Amino acid sequence: MQKQQQLDQLVRSVAESGEKLNGAERRHFLKNGLALLGGAGLVSAASGVAAQAMPPGIPSWTKSLGSAVNTNPYGMPSPHEAGLQRRTVEWLTADKIASVSFTPLADLKGIITPSGVVFERYHAGLPDVDPNQHRLMIHGMVDRPLIFSMEDLMRFPSVSMIRFLECPANGGMEWRAAQMDRLQFSHGMLSCCEWTGVLLSTLLQECGVQKGAKWILAEGSDGSHMSRSIPMEKAMDDALIVYAQNGEALRPEQGYPVRLINPGWEGNTCVKWLRRLEIGDQPWYHREETSKYTDLLPSGKAREFTFVQEANSVLTNPCPEKPLTKPGKLWVEGLAWSGRGRIKHVDVSFDGGVSWREARFTSVVEPRALTRFGVEWDWNGNPALLQSRAVDETGYVQPTYSQLRDARGSSSIYHKNAIHTWKLNSDGSVVNAQLA
């Protein structure tokens, strides 16, 4: 009798400790913890704990006071959500300074990426920039070369827009074959935020662009002095000098205190920790636009200044991180985006592309923004091949892998936007796969 009580006590403490962990960790912890105790009395004890909180029981948090206001002056996600994290692939880069981390797409809802989990890409690490000393200089082919403080920039009329941001190498590890084991790594160099700042065209007007000016060099103040040549047309269209993200100052990882956003274009053109814009009559052909971020073709020729991120989509549920637990009705959903404008249609296939069903948009549909789509599906428990296919407002249809490889081979690294396949096994597990 006493032994049974001790066992119950132990099981309860194991279960309660487990509550502090996230889902997968908790399951793992519980399984191991319970296994240590042997099989006896487990079912009754474990269900006893659950019965305390769930109906008809009353959970402890319902019968006590909570913590005071402003316990967390800057609120954080529930500790139960600790699994929502950027993650890295160790073998991808030579070090962790010039490297990349990935957005946890599987656990995000809607279209806005929370600022804390937007993927990172640094070429010389994350600098700690003092906003009071940071300056943005505009010079070159202008009538009035000017230096702006952050205060100066915030005095201009501000503009906010929801736009996706994607590294052109997103999915680049998949060109030759399915490689990454989960959604976070196959598509996670992707995010979507509300960006607030002043239109670059407003600043250029202030400086007075001279006749014959066609290109702008954007340069960062980090150790890499990241630099890209931007055509004047983009600057006069929708390029934004951004100081705020999702309603607050830019996060350091995203270029605090000020960065460039070229909506729909390669993420690396959106230079972070922006310190300088030089106006000129031709591009600079710097390292990040010749040696890197050019697309090598089978002929040995390479395309340069391939700015646009073409239409793309991926299913976020199910996916490897979100396996199915049982057959029956379920909500299949995902994200679609296009650097050329709005998403027009998204179609979903469950048979490897033999037949398709049009999905429904469940978010606002903004140009050059992530768009959330979904479709109801009745899974009969058989293996299936799940795909999504985006069509944008220009009529461009997301290509298959074979179409993409026919056009570009498999060594171009960047701009891989092929229709993605999740192989659903009968046990509900989901694996990244490519079709012949």
Next chain:
Amino acid sequence: MPNLHNYLITFALGASILASPMVLAAQEGRFGYGSPASAEQIAGWDIDVRPDGQGLPPGEGSVEDGEELYEEKCALCHGSFGESVSGYPALAGGGGSLTDPRPKKTVGSYWRYTSTLWDYIHRAMPFTQPESLSDDEVYAITAYVLHLNDIVDYEFVLTRDNLTEVRLPNEDNFIPDQRPDTRNKRCMKRCKDPADVKVASEAAAYVPEGGPDALYSEVEAQEDGIVTTVTGNGVYERHCALCHADGIGGAPAIGDTSAWSARIEQGLDVLYRHAIEGYSGEDGIMPPKGGFVNLSDSEVGLAVDYIVEQSQ
């Protein structure tokens, strides 16, 4: 019609305000924010160089001078011959490989302009000390990297005046963006024969975090054009060789079969554990991961494999 308030302000401040930059800006439809950038301020930040030579400062550097600087400041990551160490970019070789299944993109095989090399070394290198090189040093290291690619001979001296004349072999192989270059159609029914639906490749199954961190052998990856090969040799050279090359501090030297035989007999698992978690023995102390705690367990494991292989 001007009200009394405006009238009084105009009267009080008179002509002085009319001449201020703010008012001038307003008259021209501008905001008048920001401060004028002086020539001296611009010069401090204006570091960019173009293919036509715009932006190059006066200066010069010889291949010979560059060789010494390169060995001191660059070879640790890029290799003495520009061959790449530990996954950092290769600078030389790869000529004619661009049409191969695994192209090797280097300054000699892929880069378009010499100015890009000068600009990049000046703006971002050495990796740990950007903007630390003098202009002459940048000319010299640029000259040496050109020499590693057989583009200039050993007697060459690179100057502001001759830099734009040094052409790289791949200059003419860049073309404009041609996209959209695919023509998929929005088919909805019977889009292909179900018999043709075949899985060509599958990634590894997802293992939730905390699962087995399997030691991998040799992984080749690509991201942003960095073709990274993680090898035990690379990890060893960069991290372990400091002590294990010569047996410093009681560390058994690589290749010393008598020092290693008893250790190897304990089995790889023990060696992995000692290398990862650290170990104190009679001969000395092995710190966890040799002090490079940023290394993954897998990388340490690869290095152990390499040392064992070399010491049997």
